[in-house]
Amino acid sequence: YTLQEYGGCDVTLIVKIGFEKACQNGYSFNSVQFGKFSGWKPRYLRESVHDTFHEYDYVIVSVKNLPDGPEPVEDIIRPVIERSPHSAVILFQNGLDIEKPLIEQFPGHVILSGVSLINCTNIDFVVNQMNEDSIQLGLFENPTIKDLAAAREQLGQFVRLYSIEGKNTVSLDDNVRLSRWKKLVYNASINTTTALVQMDVTRATIAGFKESLCRPIIEEIYAIAKADGYTIPPEMEDQMLNLSNGLYYKPSMCVDVDLGRMIEVETIVGNPLKLAKKYGVDAPRLDTIYHLLKMVQLRTMEKEGLIVLDQKNGVAKKNFAA
Ligand SMILES: NC(=O)C1=CN([C@@H]2O[C@H](COP(=O)(O)OP(=O)(O)OC[C@H]3O[C@@H](n4cnc5c(N)ncnc54)[C@H](OP(=O)(O)O)[C@@H]3O)[C@@H](O)[C@H]2O)C=CC1
Ligand SMILES: CC(C)(CO)C(=O)C(=O)O
Structure with a gap:
C-alpha cells in the first residue's frame, strides 16, 4: 500500500x-x-x-x-x-x-x-x-x-x-545484525511464549509471563549476542517488553499457531541456539522453548500432510522434496 x-x-x-x-x-x-x-x-x-x-x-x-x-x-x-x-x-x-x-x-x-x-x-x-x-x-x-x-x-x-x-x-x-539481535529480544521471548499458549500479550502480562518467562529467555539472547560480538543495549529489554503494552495483540507466531500454519521456529529460535552451541553459551530456557515449538511444528506439519508418520517405527518422513 x-x-x-x-x-x-x-x-x-x-x-x-x-x-x-x-x-x-x-x-x-x-x-x-x-x-x-x-x-x-x-x-x-x-x-x-x-x-x-x-x-x-x-x-x-x-x-x-x-x-x-x-x-x-x-x-x-x-x-x-x-x-x-x-x-x-x-x-x-x-x-x-x-x-x-x-x-x-x-x-x-x-x-x-x-x-x-x-x-x-x-x-x-x-x-x-x-x-x-x-x-x-x-x-x-x-x-x-x-x-x-x-x-x-x-x-x-x-x-x-x-x-x-x-x-x-x-x-x-x-548495523543490520545488531538490529536483528535487538528484534530477537521480542520475538524469541514474546512471540514464542504467547504462541505456545495461544494468548495475546496483555493477557499473558496479567498472568505474569514477562518476569517469569520473558526476562530469563531475554537474558540468554543477550549472552548469545555478546558471544557473537554484538552488545544489545540494556534498555532494549524493557523497551521490547513494553512495546505491546495495553494491546490485545497476538504476535505473528501466535497468529500462525491459531491459524494452524507453520511457525518461524528455526529462524527465531533455532539459529540463535546454533550460535549458542558454537560459542559454548548456556541457553537452557531457549532450548526448552525450541523443543516445545518443534512439537507444535510437527503437529501442524502432520495435519497439513507435510510429513507422514511411519506408525510401525514412530518415524516421521517429509512429504516434500526440499
Ligand atoms: N505481523 C507483524 O506485525 C510482523 C511480522 N514480521 C515478520 O514478517 C514476516 C511476515 O509475517 P506476517 O506478515 O505476520 O505474515 P502473514 O502470515 O500474515 O503473511 C504472509 C503471507 O504470505 C503468504 N504466502 C506464504 N507463502 C507464499 C508463497 N509461496 N507465495 C505467495 N504468498 C505466500 C501467506 O499466504 P497464505 O496465508 O494464503 O498462505 C500470507 O498471506 C515474518 O517473517 C514475520 O516474522 C515482522 C515484524 C512485524
Ligand atoms: C514485534 C512485532 C509484534 C512487530 O510489530 C513482531 O515482530 C511480530 O509480531 O512478530
Whole structure:
C-alpha cells in the first residue's frame, strides 16, 4: 500500500490462497496509520510467482521464513530473481541468519534487511495495523557484492520510495545484525511464549509471563549476542517488553499457531541456539522453548500432510522434496 499509493511504484502482489477473493474484493484496512477503508487492490495481482512477467527492481519478501517447510524463501522467489538480474531482495522478516541461503544462491544480488515494528495482521484480507509502521532498512553483509556504492544507492532509493513524511518512520540501518539481535529480544521471548499458549500479550502480562518467562529467555539472547560480538543495549529489554503494552495483540507466531500454519521456529529460535552451541553459551530456557515449538511444528506439519508418520517405527518422513 505504502509503495503504490505514496511511492508511486508499480506493485505486483502474489496471493497464494484466496486469489479470486482478493481480485474481487481487494483488501480492507483498519489501520492506525491510514484509517479504515475497503476495496484496496495492488496494480497487479498474481496467484503465483510463476505467473509474473515483469523484470523487477525490488523483490519484497514478507512471507514467513520457513527453511524447514516445503518452500524455503529462495525457492519461492527464484523465478523472479532469475528474470531480474539487477533486482535487490528485501527481507521484511524476523529472525537471524535469514540472508545466508539467498547470498549463496543469488550471488551478486543486493540483499536488504527490513526490521519492522508494526503490530499488523492480515486475516482473510482484513489488514489490522495497530502501530505506525517503523522500519530499519540496511544492507546485509554480503561478500558477493563487488560494487558497494551501487548497493548503497539501491538501498537509498528504496528508502526514498518507502518513506512517507509524517506517516511512517524509515531509518537507515548501518548495523543490520545488531538490529536483528535487538528484534530477537521480542520475538524469541514474546512471540514464542504467547504462541505456545495461544494468548495475546496483555493477557499473558496479567498472568505474569514477562518476569517469569520473558526476562530469563531475554537474558540468554543477550549472552548469545555478546558471544557473537554484538552488545544489545540494556534498555532494549524493557523497551521490547513494553512495546505491546495495553494491546490485545497476538504476535505473528501466535497468529500462525491459531491459524494452524507453520511457525518461524528455526529462524527465531533455532539459529540463535546454533550460535549458542558454537560459542559454548548456556541457553537452557531457549532450548526448552525450541523443543516445545518443534512439537507444535510437527503437529501442524502432520495435519497439513507435510510429513507422514511411519506408525510401525514412530518415524516421521517429509512429504516434500526440499
Ligand atoms: N505481523 C507483524 O506485525 C510482523 C511480522 N514480521 C515478520 O514478517 C514476516 C511476515 O509475517 P506476517 O506478515 O505476520 O505474515 P502473514 O502470515 O500474515 O503473511 C504472509 C503471507 O504470505 C503468504 N504466502 C506464504 N507463502 C507464499 C508463497 N509461496 N507465495 C505467495 N504468498 C505466500 C501467506 O499466504 P497464505 O496465508 O494464503 O498462505 C500470507 O498471506 C515474518 O517473517 C514475520 O516474522 C515482522 C515484524 C512485524
Ligand atoms: C514485534 C512485532 C509484534 C512487530 O510489530 C513482531 O515482530 C511480530 O509480531 O512478530
